[in-house]
Amino acid sequence: MTVLQVLPMVAVLVGLVLYTVLANADLGTGVWQLTAGSGERAHQVRAHIYRAIGPIWEANHVWLIFVLTVLWTAYPQAFASLASTLVVPLFIAGIGIVLRGTAYALHGATNGPGDHPEVDLVFALSSLITPFALGAAVGAVASGRVPAGPVPGDIITSWLGPTSLLVGVLAVAGGAFLAAVQLAAEAARLGEVEMAERFRLRALLSGVVAGIVAIAGAFVVSVDAPALAHGLLDGAGRSAVVVSAVAGVATLVLVWTRRAHAARFVAAVAVAALVAGWALAQGPTLLPGLTVQQAAAPYNTLLAVTVSIVAGAVIVGPSLALLFGLVLGGRMDRPVDVPETAVPARPPRDRRMLGRGAVGLFVAGAVLVVFASGAVLMTVGLLLVLVAVVAGFVAVGPADLGLDTDDGTGSGTLFT
Amino acid sequence: MSGWLSQVIDQDYLLQARQMQALSFAVHIPLVCFGMALPTLILFLEWRAMRTGQEVYRTLARRWSRILVALFAVGVVTGTVLSFEMGLLWPQFVGTFGSVFGLGFAIEGFSFFVEAIFIGVYVYGWDRLSPRWHFASGIPIVLTGVTGSFMVITVNAWMNNPSGFRLQNGQVVDVDPVRALFANPFLWHEFVHMYIAAFMVTGFLIAGCYAVSMLRGRTTPYHRVALAVPLTAASVAAPAQIVVGDWAARTVGEQQPVKLAALEGLGATTSGAPVHLLGWYVDGEVRYGIEIPRLLSLLAYHDPDSTVRGLLSFPPEDLPPVNVVRIAFQTMVGIGSALALLAVIFLYIRIRAHRLPASRWFYRAVVLAGPAAVVALIAGWVTTEVGRQPWVVYGVMRTNEAVTAASGIPIGYAVLAAIYLGVVVGVGWILHRLAIRPLPADPPPRELVEEGVP
Incomplete structure (x- = not known):
């Protein structure tokens, strides 16, 4: 097995961990939306949730697109098998994602939580459906219910096995826990002691529930998917499982002692170790009868994907660090006073010449595009047309629309 | 794992699967237009505000950035659905x-990522960042709006004009994804055509709202x-679109003669x-x-007597549904021409x-003009995508070899449509709510202070 055949899978797993930690913490807020109840306190809880997920929301959900695109490029036949068998849970997850994103956008146009309770309800319910469906799909793969090849497995029973239900419930419970930890940390950062305390209790509660589900899961997996259980408990995955368990307990201790900020990083370690344990326990098998190596795309594609991932990471990494730095550093919390800078008045320019030039360039470019033979002249013509477009936009400009003279009342002098 | 290709799948609902995919695109693509063009317009306004000190530009930039983030949020999720549906x-x-x-979508994913981050x-950085840094943070949004759509179009161009691989026993060999995606004559006209269309759709739609006012x-x-x-912006784009459209049609005539014949409904090969x-x-006419x-010969080959290959010269099983393609094409061209006329009138009076x-x-x-531009946009995509039928990869793989064997497509289609x-x-409600927010000062709205939501 060459390194190139495995690297994209490592990237997929890293993407999965980040999606679980970041987006599932987002999705986990659905539980707390749904259980907030009614009244002023519930209103405050919902407002805190919407505020906390604000600026980072969009970026978190792109991790899923990253996972899908790398998977279908680097392991196309495995992806096709997954999509053929897991058509139902993936469709449900897709619908959940649409409903949640739309509800989030709708919320931005309301006057806050409670203004349109049905929007909050759709937001909360879709936040539960999505992680459950995706978790069930992961469970189907982990328990070997997705056959490789063109003949799909059972599209109903494949994702409703015990392991699927376990992973689905664990995804929801774990998401609720991650969300509560994040929200407690965010409230603490903003100095809202009471809100931090509310989410501390929620974090402890959901953390214990998630822990119980995980322990119960060990028995479920050992019955339903003995091979996976062997890999996790006796084989290569054991140390990862131990790390995950220790990190999970440490997260709870940190939350207990009101150190939610540190807790969120340790929680991420717990998730990462669990995913790594799954990968070690199952590898090198991707789907029954299909190894990662067999599923891998040809060399050129693997090389191109790997180069793209590295280049992408170089660009996305610092950008993401900037966003998280601004948000966690409190720069996005309240407005800063910007000193008024006097802008010197400029005399209006006559842009008629520029307008004529744009028309001339456009005609010349159009003639070249339509009649020139050969790529060079054609490209020159196209560039001329595009320059003419920009020049025309500048020539027209909005500068002469009476901004200086108008009294702002809009006295209807426009129409003759 | 061999033998995936050249097997017609037993799927009773192929047409519904295609319609479901088309519906998903039709909802997503207008949102893409806003992602491509609106950041440029917003940054232009912010730049004018910095240059002139006029508050009106800043107010507008702020309000439109709220529209941008709402439409982007919906665009993210409808785009995610598209990537699910691919599989x-x-x-x-x-x-x-x-x-x-696949590489095209992988790179597009990164582009999308940077766009979402910035x-x-x-949008959350108004009054939080210095004006200069705030303006600078908008530049990556403009650039990634371009690169993201560019990468998606590399894939569509490849589907219409595939290269960069060989087939051997139903498996692809000698794969060169870089050549497949980037060394394709279809890429450039499709991309420029779409980029200009984005400014027409966005520009005419926004202008239409204020025309009502x-x-x-x-x-x-x-x-x-x-x-x-x-x-x-829409008016300088509209005349250029006619020139680019002519280029696109001539390239299609060279590479996909059956599509050109379908656009015009040309039955017999004709000089x-x-x-x-x-x-x-x-019946062939x-x-x-x-x-x-003689106009088709003149337009396609710049010679009124040149010979254009007709539909009847192709095997019947290789023909797209002619009337769908033809009507979509005529709709696009008709609306595009009318918009260009409106644009020229506007530019003449302004200058x-x-x-x-x-x-x-x-x-x-x-x-x-706004709704008309959206109709033209979708008609244009119908022209190229239905015109590609019955192939999913032109000349290589048919749509009925690509479709899933899973049952229940009508259920999925109905759910998705609802x-x-x-x-x-x-989305209509969001835009309406954002539009009726009171003017003129537009201070940071209540929930921006209380919750940080734009």
């Missing part, structure tokens, strides 16, 4: 050719600038082929249409008279 509806397509075209910084008598400087800036306006294609002699048009009829036309109807209504 759910067309598993054999992805399974066989994912290694050839939209967060920009103007017709109701609200003609403050705020409304004038809000109408003029997007309308100017000095005519163009028909309107009409209906039946266009009936009830207005014939313009010669230094004012906005004074006729109510002009503003009524602008109100119509939900997307809700999404469209929801």
Whole structure:
């Protein structure tokens, strides 16, 4: 097995961990939306949730697109098998994602939580459906219910096995826990002691529930998917499982002692170790009868994907660090006073010449595009047309629309 | 794992699967237009505000950035659905050719990522970042709007004009994804055509909203600038689109002659082929249409007597549904021409008279221009994508070899249609709510202070 055949899978797993930690913490807020109840306190809880997920929301959900695109490029036949068998849970997850994103956008146009309770309800319910469906799909793969090849497995029973239900419930419970930890940390950062305390209790509660589900899961997996259980408990995955368990307990201790900020990083370690344990326990098998190596795309594609991932990471990494730095550093919390800078008045320019030039360039470019033979002249013509477009936009400009003279009342002098 | 290709899948609902995919695109693509063009317009306004100190520009930039983030949020999720559907509806397509075209989507994913990050910084950063840094944080949004759509179009161009691989026993070999995606003559005209279309759709739609205000008598400087800036962008784009469209049609004529013949409904191979306006294609000819002699030969090959290959010269099983393609094409060209005419009138009055048009009829036309531009956009995509049928990878893999074998497509289609109807209504409601927010100062709204939501 060459390194190139495995690297994209490592990237997929890293993407999965980040999606679980970041987006599932987002999705986990659905539980707390749904259980907030009614009244002023519930209103405050919902407002805190919407505020906390604000600026980072969009970026978190792109991790899923990253996972899908790398998977279908680097392991196309495995992806096709997954999509053929897991058509139902993936469709449900897709619908959940649409409903949640739309509800989030709708919320931005309301006057806050409670203004349109049905929007909050759709937001909360879709936040539960999505992680459950995706978790069930992961469970189907982990328990070997997705056959490789063109003949799909059972599209109903494949994702409703015990392991699927376990992973689905664990995804929801774990998401609720991650969300509560994040929200407690965010409230603490903003100095809202009471809100931090509310989410501390929620974090402890959901953390214990998630822990119980995980322990119960060990028995479920050992019955339903003995091979996976062997890999996790006796084989290569054991140390990862131990790390995950220790990190999970440490997260709870940190939350207990009101150190939610540190807790969120340790929680991420717990998730990462669990995913790594799954990968070690199952590898090198991707789907029954299909190894990662067999599923891998040809060399050129693997090389191109790997180069793209590295280049992408170089660009996305610092950008993401900037966003998280601004948000966690409190720069996005309240407005800063910007000193008024006097802008010197400029005399209006006559842009008629520029307008004529744009028309001339456009005609010349159009003639070249339509009649020139050969790529060079054609490209020159196209560039001329595009320059003419920009020049025309500048020539027209909005500068002469009476901004200086108008009294702002809009006295209807426009129409003759 | 061999033998995935060249197997016709037993799927009773192929047409429904195609319609489901088409519906998903039709909802997503107008949102993409806003992602491509609106950041440029917003940054232009912010730049004007910095240059002139006029508060009206800043107010507009702020308000439009809220529209941007709402539409982007819906665009993210409808785009995610598309990436799900690639596998759910067309598993054999992805399974066989994912290694050839998938790279395009992988790079697009990164582009999308950077876009999402900086939209967060920009929209939540008003009054939080210094004006200069705030403006700078918008530049990556403009750039990634371009690169993201560029990468998606590399894949579509590849589907229409595939290269960069060989087939051996139903498996792809000698895969060169970089050549497949980037060394493709279809890429450039498709991309430029779409990029310009984005400015037309966004510009005419936004201008149309403010044209309604103007017709109701609200003609403050705020409304004038809000109408003029997007309308100017759309108006400089519209005439250029005709030139680019001509280029696109000629390239299609060279590489996909069957699609050109379908666009015009040309049955028999003809020297000095005519163009028909309107009409209906039946039995190898266009009936009830207005014939313009020799125009097709002239347009396609710049020679009124040149020979154009007709539909009847191709095997019947390789023909797209001619009337769908032809009507979509004529819709696009007709609307595009009308918009270009409106654009030229606007530009002439703006440059010669230094004012906005004074006729109510002009503003009524602008109100119509926005929805018309969306119809033209979708008609254009119908032209190229239905015109590609019956192939998913032109000349290599048929749509009925790519489709999923799973049952229940009608259920999925019905669910998706119901939900997307809700999404469209929801987006309309969002835009309405954002539009009726009070003017003029537009201080940070209550929840921006209390919750940080834009």
